[in-house]
Amino acid sequence: MKQLISRTTPVQVGLSSAAIRDFIVDLEASGSELHGLMIARYGKVAAECWWAPYKADMTHTCHSLGKTYTASAVGIACTEGLLSVKEKIVDIFEEDIARLGVIPDENMQQLTVHDVLSMGNGMKTMPEIDENWVDNYLSHKVDYRPGTHFLYNTAGSCMLAEIVRRRVGGDVYDYVKPRLFDKLGIEEGDLDWLKFRNGCVAELGVLSCTEANLRLAMLYLQGGVWQGERILSEDWVKAATSLQIASTEDKGIPECKHGYGYQMWMCEPENVYRFDGGHGQYCIILPKDELIIAISEGASYPSQVQSVLEIVYKHFCYEGRGGMFTCEDCEEEEAKLQQMLRTRKLKLLPVLAEADKLDIFEGTYEVKEGDPNVWYEAHPDGKKDNAFSQFYLQDRDYSARKISIHKCEEGCRVLYNDHEEFVAYGDGHYHVISNTINPIPQMHDCASNIWMVDNDTLVFEVRWMNTCFRIRTEMKLHGTELQIKTIRYTLQDSWPEQISYARAIRV
Numbered sequence: 001m002k003q004l005i006s007r008t009t010p011v012q013v014g015l016s017s018a019a020i021r022d023f024i025v026d027l028e029a030s031g032s033e034l035h036g037l038m039i040a041r042y043g044k045v046a047a048e049c050w051w052a053p054y055k056a057d058m059t060h061t062c063h064s065l066g067k068t069y070t071a072s073a074v075g076i077a078c079t080e081g082l083l084s085v086k087e088k089i090v091d092i093f094e095e096d097i098a099r100l101g102v103i104p105d106e107n108m109q110q111l112t113v114h115d116v117l118s119m120g121n122g123m124k125t126m127p128e129i130d131e132n133w134v135d136n137y138l139s140h141k142v143d144y145r146p147g148t149h150f151l152y153n154t155a156g157s158c159m160l161a162e163i164v165r166r167r168v169g170g171d172v173y174d175y176v177k178p179r180l181f182d183k184l185g186i187e188e189g190d191l192d193w194l195k196f197r198n199g200c201v202a203e204l205g206v207l208s209c210t211e212a213n214l215r216l217a218m219l220y221l222q223g224g225v226w227q228g229e230r231i232l233s234e235d236w237v238k239a240a241t242s243l244q245i246a247s248t249e250d251k252g253i254p255e256c257k258h259g260y261g262y263q264m265w266m267c268e269p270e271n272v273y274r275f276d277g278g279h280g281q282y283c284i285i286l287p288k289d290e291l292i293i294a295i296s297e298g299a300s301y302p303s304q305v306q307s308v309l310e311i312v313y314k315h316f317c318y319e320g321r322g323g324m325f326t327c328e329d330c331e332e333e334e335a336k337l338q339q340m341l342r343t344r345k346l347k348l349l350p351v352l353a354e355a356d357k358l359d360i361f362e363g364t365y366e367v368k369e370g371d372p373n374v375w376y377e378a379h380p381d382g383k384k385d386n387a388f389s390q391f392y393l394q395d396r397d398y399s400a401r402k403i404s405i406h407k408c409e410e411g412c413r414v415l416y417n418d419h420e421e422f423v424a425y426g427d428g429h430y431h432v433i434s435n436t437i438n439p440i441p442q443m444h445d446c447a448s449n450i451w452m453v454d455n456d457t458l459v460f461e462v463r464w465m466n467t468c469f470r471i472r473t474e475m476k477l478h479g480t481e482l483q484i485k486t487i488r489y490t491l492q493d494s495w496p497e498q499i500s501y502a503r504a505i506r507v
Contacts, residue, residue: 370502
């Protein structure tokens with residue numbers, strides 16, 4: 001049976017229901033698309049909210065919040081004496097370095113696990129994360145003395161998992177599961193950890209429920225102890241949650257200038273730290289107040305990512321704190337909050353009207369130019385390469401070569417390549433179904449919708465629920481030719497839409 005975290009009312013843990021309502025109003029006004037929110041104090045959940053169709057038991061891409069899971073695997077190995085943060089990378093990967101013919105210079109020889117954990121790799125640029133990512137890292141020039149220059153280096157974070165794999169002599173997930181997940185009550189279905197093609201778990205491949213992230217944050221807030229059992233050593237937790245290196249880069253996010261611990265960020269408010277993943281995947285920990293705010297969302301980078309943090313600090317950290325800790329609630333305020341928490345939902349989509357001429361699109365089309373596929377993609381820092389592609393199954397070509405469109409009771413069935421089917425609803429509501437015929441089976445929850453614009457454009461949108469992303473396809477028919485415009489919403493301020501074009505012929 002799942003270990004439940006106690007639920008309580010805000011007033012029972014010294015929080016104001018009215019202030020939490022104000023906090024949610026401000027979050028929604030930020031423009032970010034909220035998916036999940038949990039607020040916990042003194043080890044109890046005081047408020048939790050899901051923006052339908054998102055829900056509590058749905059896993060969500062963590063992006064770089066996954067770094068904290070990887071760091072925790074390192075912490076457990078250190079706690080068990082299998083690894084030390086003082087160990088040098090050249091010693092751990094001695095055979096690989098010899099195989100590559102790399103002659104380590106003085107800087108490379110000084111690089112330690114501690115340096116990698118704290119983003120002090122000493123590199124000017126980040127090594128490529130492709131199928132040869134381990135070799136890429138070991139071959140990369142270490143320009144500075146390790147520990148003296150900060151560079152946000154996801155390749156280094158991936159190396160941490162490989163270090164644990166080498167030390168424990170097996171799969172990192174299998175090693176961590178009985179030592180961390182089982183003890184925290186993070187069950188199968190609460191978390192998936194994707195693997196690189198070399199078999200190592202990927203830092204950028206964690207999908208988890210918001211509550212799983214909250215439970216990990218609780219472990220750190222409690223000093224590495226869970227229900228009386230020590231899981232992470234006190235020294236590890238202290239080092240991980242403390243400033244280890246100054247950070248100078250912000251990439252448009254001033255909150256990234258306050259320093260870094262072990263795969264987690266220090267925050268502008270004193271003694272506050274956070275687990276942080278792209279597009280607003282957060283666990284913000286306030287040790288003094290014994291409080292955690294866990295958020296899953298789709299925030300545009302960098303503007304909304306920064307604004308959401310500022311809203312959290314306004315209500316929980318800065319002077320006055322929006323009355324959050326006044327504890328003067330009445331039953332009416334509590335009832336208003338509960339009503340709010342039960343009724344959050346995403347904005348509904350347009351509906352398919354009876355007068356819409358969907359019939360004219362009925363049929364099968366062979367793609368002649370372009371690739372109008374609707375699979376999820378992620379583009380960290382606005383890069384053109386799809387970060388998810390390295391986790392795609394290799395059993396087939398995922399390009400869209402054929403599209404079939406057929407009316408149905410729900411709205412429309414859209415079929416790609418004769419076997420990749422989406423039931424697109426025309427009622428404007430999100431209906432979540434499991435689509436396992438996709439490149440990454442763990443990202444199986446999707447909601448598809450269909451509507452028409454100007455009576456000549458068919459709009460088909462797929463929202464991949466385990467990610468932050470959605471893809472919209474606009475189709476116009478000219479005789480027997482289907483002209484297709486595919487829009488991927490990237491959640492990047494500088495590049496909000498990735499647009500491609502294709503054409504197909506009715507067969």
